[in-house]
Amino acid sequence: MIDTRPTRNLALELVRVTEAAALGAGRFMGRGDKIAADRAAVNGMRLVLNSIQMDGVIVIGEGEKDEAPMLYNGEKLGTGDPPLVDIAVDPIDGTRPLALGLQNSITTVALAPRGTMFNPGPYVYMKKIAVGPQARDVIDIRASITDNLHAVAKARGEDVKDLTVVILDRPRHEDMIAEVRRCGARIRLIPDGDVAGALMTALPDSGIDVLLGIGGTPEGVLAACALRAAGGNIQGLLVARNDEERHRGDEAGIDFHKVLTMDTLVSSEDVFFAATGLTNGDLLRGVDYFAGGAVTDSLVMRGLTGTVRRITSTHRLSKLTQISAIE
Ligand code: VTB
Ligand code: MG
Ligand code: MG
Missing domain, CATH: 3.40.190.90 (D-Maltodextrin-Binding Protein; domain 2)
Structure with a gap:
């Protein structure tokens, strides 16, 4: 008999990755420092990616073209347990608009089964x-x-x-x-x-x-x-x-x-994608900080089922010691 029980949706874990990146990098809105913003996003992403039960390798680690601090290609992330996955990240798509306080800056990540993502090599x-x-x-x-x-x-x-x-x-x-x-x-x-x-x-x-x-x-x-x-x-x-x-x-x-x-x-249908807004934009709202916390707006998507979720989260930064250490 075919097992029709719902399976794990890694995208729901991925949203914590982009949220962490956004909470760290959102602080740099309009502050004119692209590198510091990218570093904060990368640190947030790496921290949460490493907590996910998976054996992941970065295939798309943006950074070369934009000379940004990278999650480098070939970097292993996750707990090392199955599933084996390829990881694509753009810790900040729109570092310039973030650094200048302009619209449409987001942070984004995707996962797919090992060996299924295109590796562009040096062709950026x-x-x-x-x-x-x-x-x-x-x-x-x-x-x-x-x-x-x-x-x-x-x-x-x-x-x-x-x-x-x-x-x-x-x-x-x-x-x-x-x-x-x-x-x-x-x-x-x-x-x-x-x-x-x-x-x-x-x-x-x-x-x-x-x-x-x-x-x-x-x-x-x-x-x-x-x-x-x-x-x-x-x-x-x-x-x-x-x-x-x-x-x-x-x-x-x-x-x-x-x-x-x-x-x-990406040769597999079994993909997971998440993105969180850094600054307000057409797709997502930016990070909104308040005393002791922040609100983030994210999209979470899964290839196998085609489910698209929109997740608004209220974070109690005073309780999140690791994330505050990133800032
Ligand atoms: C685009 C854009 C990105 O790089 O992919 C672009 O979506 C292409 O390169 O936000 P150029 O900027 O060199 O034209 C970004 O601008 C930055 O990653
Ligand atoms: Mg980028
Ligand atoms: Mg980019």
């Missing part, structure tokens, strides 16, 4: 297209933006002018933005934070339908974990930063034309 940039459930089967990153937007609109039973596309505000996206404008779709330019941007495509009422553009590869893997649980889709292509990187990639046999599908980015 990825071209991405992400959409929600209604358009999951119609995107093709090799096709033009125009074709993709028409396909997405059709799948949603809408006109292209009804679509809102979120794009990182970067000079490298000038041509892409011009093409989206020619199509007549609406654009939401964001200064940072394409994990949240990608995830919003799959959340009802977010007002965002498509994410386009070149962002971080680590962020692409995290977004894939979240979109897998939310029923959306993402495709990517690795992008070399310069001729030298392209040349080295060619020599190492990297195919920059190979489409990174959802299955390549």
Whole structure:
């Protein structure tokens, strides 16, 4: 007989990881010190990740591109007991907005069975297209933006002018933005934070339908974990930063034309994802401190069941000696 009893949902433990990161790093809002903020987030994450019953290894430890204090790739975390898992973290996606007190900074983590997460190596940039459930089967990153937007609109039973596309505000996206404008779709330019941007495509009422553009590869893997649980889709292509990187990639046999599908980015449905807001944003509210405590706002998602939970927590910091030691 098949065992249909509910199984452990690691995402409910992961939310404590992002909450700890947020409680520590949230203190740095607007204080102009990105490195100190990232360090606080990393310390909070590591502390709680190590308390989880799992044998985890960091596959996505953001930090290289942004020169942030990292949870380094290959670092082992957890109690060392089964399950064997890959871990992806972005302790802060949006260190700049956090350091400047601007919107949409989040902390995020994902888990998947060992060996199922894409390891980007040194290739820190990825071209991405992400959409929600209604358009999951119609995107093709090799096709033009125009074709993709028409396909997405059709799948949603809408006109292209009804679509809102979120794009990182970067000079490298000038041509892409011009093409989206020619199509007549609406654009939401964001200064940072394409994990949240990608995830919003799959959340009802977010007002965002498509994410386009070149962002971080680590962020692409995290977004894939979240979109897998939310029923959306993402495709990517690795992008070399310069001729030298392209040349080295060619020599190492990297195919920059190979489409990174959802299955390549995370090949298992058994994924867990959590994110907590650092500053107020479209997806989540930021940390709100009060005398002796703080309130956090988080999203918790599980691939196997597709459950998306929103968790608002009140923390009694005066009782949390370890977390206060992080601050
Ligand atoms: C994006 C964005 C991140 O990196 O992934 C971006 O979502 C891409 O790199 O918040 P550049 O900033 O170099 O364009 C971040 O901005 C930082 O991790
Ligand atoms: Mg970061
Ligand atoms: Mg980031």
